[in-house]
Amino acid sequence: MYQQYNQKNQVKFCYELLSELTIHQKQVCYAITFNQNKQLVLVCCDLNIKVYQFNDGYLKLISILSKSRFTITVLSFFKNNRKCQFLSGSCDSFIEVRSITQLRSQKYTQKLDSHKNGINCLVIGQDQNMFLSGCVGQAIKLWSCFQQNQRSCQWSCQQTITDHTNSVYTLDINSKQNKAVSCGYDDTMLIMDIIKNMETYQLVLKQKIKLPNFSYRILFINDSDFIFQSYSAKFLQLFQQDQNEKYFITYSLPVQCKSQPCNIFFQPQFIQSKGYFVCKNSQNLNFVYHNPVNNELVLLYSIYFDNYEQYGSLSEDGEYLITWNQKLEQIEIRKYKLIDDKNN
Template sequence: MNKLEGFQNQDCQTAIEECFKEVQTKIESSFNNIYIDLDSLINEIFDVLNDKYQKCIQRSPSLINLPQIKLEDYNIFQQICQDIISIIKSKINNQVLLKEKEKELLINMSLKCEQQMIEILQQLEQKSNEKDILLEQQTLQIQQLNTQLNIQQSSTVKSTHTQSKPFNYQIIKEFSISKSYQCYALAIDNDCSTLVAGCYSTIKVFEFNQGVIKQIQTLNEHKSFVYTLNFMKKSKHFLSGSLDSSIIIWKYIQNNLWSSQQILYGHSNQINCLVINKYEDLIISGSNDNTIKFWINKNEWLCQQTIADHSSSVYGLVLNQQQNRVVSCGHDKVILIIEQSGQNTEWKVVQKMKVDQFGYRVCFIDNNMFTFSQGEKEYISVFEMNTINKLFTKTRDINIKSGSDSGNCLFPQQYINGKCILLSKNGQYINLIRKKQNGELLTEQSIHFGTNSLFGVMSDDGEYLITWDEKSKQIQIRRYKEQ
């Protein structure tokens, strides 16, 4: 900083001094020329005057005593020029002083500019350091994401390897619960800690923890048989549908206790099937009154829309993973494809398919493929969407075991994405079907119960298969095991 200031002072002083010397030289030279020219002019004038004087004397001798004018004795113009030069020099000195102040001001401004430049450079350096730190953080995040991706890929490979292994569900006898009364519906919560069972018109709540099953509560709001039970995924609330045509939302209070939050009335006959979306703000219900109702949560649950395209009882409902398409089946031998149109919340029937036999159950495998189970058939049909016309058509059948069926639709199909397993109740059997990597669906295990009065559910992770059947009159729990 001091070197810069010294250089600036010296440079400015030299330039100013040279400039003023040149100006002073030019001024003195100009004034010398001026008073020389003036003297010459005046002398010429007085020469003329003297000439006139001589002529006047000749005419008037009395004027001879007048003195003759001689300008060479006077240096008036030179004095005037010197006085003017003195004044100009004084002005120049004042201007020099002014220039000195301007120079000082310029130097100060230069110093300030330099200081500002230093500050700006420091800020830029700080920003650069911050960017370097941010870049390091982003690089670290990318490395962490890559690590997670590698772990996920490894997990996927492991999962794929696991899926290639044979499996079966083996009964855990110490978990069995003897219940002589009918259990038409069963459900287990997301963390496999609570089990609910519809026993006639009551709902039994069991604590399911570390190999111990313990009944903790009985709920008695329904007036007739409980036919459907569904736990919500995000909360511990659950839904129940009944022969009394009502739907109840059960709210978790605390200490494994539930209470009725709201009763939904709208159907005029028994509730056969219920689904709830993953956001827990939409319930879809199917009934023997031939209708499908869409209920939305606006501080309380309200019926938003009713689809009445079935001409007989609605037996099965399923919602796709994208949450914008519903498939239904019923006693009228019709499959409906219902979609939500764009941003509009309205649901519309976009396809109606006629089938040979009435259907009990439907289940999405992915957004563009679902399975369909018909009564007393030894196969399950697969329907896939055409990518061009966006319509579903039957593409194949999967062989399963069934036996006689009494027309019971109350045990819905489930697809367990984590294990790629489709659970399907058919007649007297539970069929466990694995989806292979190539998309092929093959039956891995068929469990025979000796009765078609068979009801149950599988846990969301596929670890537990929970059933009640009329032959054993037990709630039985089976666990997934690879062979």
């Protein structure tokens, strides 16, 4: 479906706003996330986390989890020992681990306090036993989970990378979980190998690239190539390796960008089943296809928001998009829709 859809250009689509399902929310919302089967949605609500049951676009509030004195910035589901849990990070520098079996409880499974500054980004590895986090300070931390028994595990910080000289804004890990990449406010990109040895992991810096500007968004689109969206730039760039395994720009795609301001949150996603990735740029959310045959990037579709303060995510299958609109103070739900243009 991936190549057929894009190369033959047989399918056109849009994300239709389901205005009747809009929910009012005045409190700031920097992160929204679906669980894997899109039955649950977590929504940041300033200091709290709202837990919704999701059913064909309808959100039913089932719990509100109190967090702390500081705004929540990142949310991510993961599975460990076949149990579904989620991570939340906030401006107070803490990362909390919670279980979905305790959604009506205010208790967390574990509180991670190794960071000294607010959490900007977090990405979980494919095996669900490690993740990376970046903060307002210069630190990237590698966390791993060791099984203590069949029922629980404990996360611990295994390594801290301090090669950035300012805030870390974005992180990603490839699907093989052997490479990681980061960008920060210091206009620097770090490319790292992930080495696994038994139950331990290690980050090894392989390349440091000085950039003309910083970035909020970076994403692996396969096990070696990644895309890079410089801050409110009119081009999205593809990075690939040369024969010496050094990364460089191989393609630049003009993308939609209506105004200069942007914000760090709303990380890019690759939608495997639909064959495209999604990357926000200022007031636009761009849907892009990468042709692996000629390494061409193709802009398929773009959603223009009326303001850049929009945060959210897509379901794993790409069927739904949920965002928080800061200007209108509401949560908005959009659904994937095929466009039949045979009569056009």
